[in-house]
Amino acid sequence: MAARDRSVLILVLGLFAAPVMAQDLEARVRALEQRLSSRVLMEMIQRLDQLQHEVQTLRGQVETLQYQVEQLRQAGNAPAVADQPPAPAQPGPVAPVEEPPPAAPVQKAEPASPEAIRTAYRQAFDQLQEGHYDAAIDAFSEFLQRYPEAPLAANAYYWLGEAYYVKRDFRAASEAFRQVVDHFPASAKVADALVKLGYVAFEQGRWQEAQRHLQQVVQRFPGTRAAQLAADRLEQMRRQGKI
Template sequence: MRYAIPVFLILITAFSMGCVTTQEQTLLQQRLAMLEQRVGELEKKVQNTEEERKAKADLMARLDNLQLQMGRMEGRLQELEHKIEKGQMPVTTSPVIARPPEPARQETPSMSPEEALYSEALKAFQQKNYSLSEEKFKQFADNYPDSSLADNAFFWLGEIYFIRGNYLKAIEYYQQVIDKYPKGNKVASSLYKQAKAWEALGDRTAARILYEKVIEKAPNSAEARLAKEALESLKKSPQ
């Protein structure tokens, strides 16, 4: 038993020394890894700095070369100017290129009295000066009944009365378009507006008949599409 305790102490001491050595070794390895990482970062910085220095040096060399070329060009220019001043070099001028003659301006043909009157009437309508527009369109219809714009004049007269709420008078002018100019381009519009006028007057039957007539006579027209929508609206609305 006398030797048991020292042996035990020796074993404990040896074990403790072994543990300390392992810890120190691990710590040293960690520190070494950190130092290696730091050295690597510093090397990268040095490398980047070196690359930047080379790039700057290259740019400066290019700039110097450009400045040298500019200096040579300026010297050459001064030399030429000096020779010209002393009369040692003939001064040449660029040949004058004759411009081709400009084509004669074509005057815009003035409107005929017929066109001018219609234009004045339509302009007054667009400006909502319906009294003046009515006067001009009536004058046009009286003076130019055979004009290609005559049906338009009667249609716009119908529009003026429609806007004023005089639906019966509007219907009369629309009817003149239909009767006098059956092959004109305002027939479908006149039929449709007659239907709208009768609908405004409360005659749904007359309106329905005329809407159907629009669809029959001009099935592919914009007026036919509007007439179909109006018929659907009549069906849905109460009597």
């Protein structure tokens, strides 16, 4: 009788313990899934950061190559220089005149070489890539002060605006992006600058202005990455009831 009671007791305890063990197993599975999801998410974030860095690097290389091509094109269009200067005309006899004293020589600043311009731009862009936004702002500002007419000036204004945008200095960012749109209308950076003007207006709650800039990108630059970004932000604004 005692043996049978003991068996019954073990069976009853087993029935009660089974749900507890199942719950414990389920909790362990959930914890494992959470850890796995967190690790996968972290790997995805790290990969995304790496891809963004690679894209910025490629953009910098493309811009440098574009500048070099422009320099070669300008050199190819330069007028040819004669190998020998023309023989001077033989002057006839003239009455001697009193010549004024020679003026002091004027020191003229030599124009910056394309290599110096390219190096200064690359140094500023490297600061931006490395996340040194204050240093990038200083470097791009100095570049634009020294080389305001350089072929890379529009690009410098754009990346200056990007640095200000990351720091959430939207007023300064807007001024830099407007420089691209207003003073370099033929630049390839105009579409991106208009997108960022729309983003700035969005961040400041100026919905109609943001809509105007973004729609301009969609209409003027169809099929481009900038147009897709503008369309995505417009759709977001519609979903949020802002336009």
